[in-house]
Amino acid sequence: MPAASPATPLVDVRVQPGPFDLPAESARLSALPDVGAVVTFTGICRSDGGRLEALELEHYPGMAEEEIGRVAGEAAARWPIAGAIAVHRYGRIAAGEDIVLVATASAHRGAAFAAAEFLMDWMKTRAPFWKREIFKDGTVGPWVEARAADDAAADRWRPDTAAE
Amino acid sequence: MKLLYFAWIRERTGHAEEEIDPPEGAETVADLIAWLKTRGEEYEHAFGTDGIVRAAIDRTHARMDAPIAGAREIAFFPPMTGG
Numbered sequence: 001m002p003a004a005s006p007a008t009p010l011v012d013v014r015v016q017p018g019p020f021d022l023p024a025e026s027a028r029l030s031a032l033p034d035v036g037a038v039v040t041f042t043g044i045c046r047s048d049g050g051r052l053e054a055l056e057l058e059h060y061p062g063m064a065e066e067e068i069g070r071v072a073g074e075a076a077a078r079w080p081i082a083g084a085i086a087v088h089r090y091g092r093i094a095a096g097e098d099i100v101l102v103a104t105a106s107a108h109r110g111a112a113f114a115a116a117e118f119l120m121d122w123m124k125t126r127a128p129f130w131k132r133e134i135f136k137d138g139t140v141g142p143w144v145e146a147r148a149a150d151d152a153a154a155d156r157w158r159p160d161t162a163a164e
Numbered sequence: 165m166k167l168l169y170f171a172w173i174r175e176r177t178g179h180a181e182e183e184i185d186p187p188e189g190a191e192t193v194a195d196l197i198a199w200l201k202t203r204g205e206e207y208e209h210a211f212g213t214d215g216i217v218r219a220a221i222d223r224t225h226a227r228m229d230a231p232i233a234g235a236r237e238i239a240f241f242p243p244m245t246g247g
Contacts, residue, residue, distance in 0.1 A: 062174070067223075100247050128241060130170060130246070143171050
């Protein structure tokens with residue numbers, strides 16, 4: 001495992017109802033010293049073939065920020081990154097709108113890619129958010145069930161199984 | 165102590181939060197759930213399926229065998245589906 005970066009990385013976690021500014025967040029990371037790579041991931045509300053109007057995301061205020069912060073801290077301890085930004089929206093999010101942003105920066109691309117994927121995988125299974133679907137006809141669907149594939153994606157980063 | 169409920173746990177109990185005094189002898193999260201299930205049909209419905217409900221003590225994920233002594237806030241919720 002590579003040693004963590006000597007400088008304290010920028011870690012910024014936000015949980016908010018409104019949209020985020022991807023170019024601005026990316027630019028904040030690009031401006032950090034000795035950055036050679038910025039990776040950004042945006043999670044978007046699918047329309048599911050046009051049947052979905054929106055998602056309603058409930059969250060646990062306070063714990064959501066803290067838990068994402070813990071995951072970001074783990075990423076910063078594990079890879080030599082210069083910065084990590086995570087923004088998760090809550091409330092009603094229309095099909096086609098952004099839901100979540102993860103952005104990481106490092107000197108070389110490997111750490112930025114790995115940290116971004118780790119952050120996203122763990123955020124999905126550990127950050128306290130729950131979603132339900134709102135359909136075009138106005139009906140509200142049941143609470144979305146957790147997917148085993150998401151647990152498996154997070155589990156592959158465990159130290160005893162992860163291939164780094 | 166304050167209990168918080170989220171998503172379908174909140175809907176089934178009919179509460180987003182409530183103040184409770186845990187009963188004598190309730191030492192772990194599992195003990196607390198067992199007691200909650202005795203409080204009425206709505207709680208039985210919310211907590212009836214073993215192994216589904218997750219818990220957090222003072223905003224940190226907690227296992228079912230975690231001690232609840234000294235906790236200010238305990239939250240119950242289904243598996244998370246963010247992202």
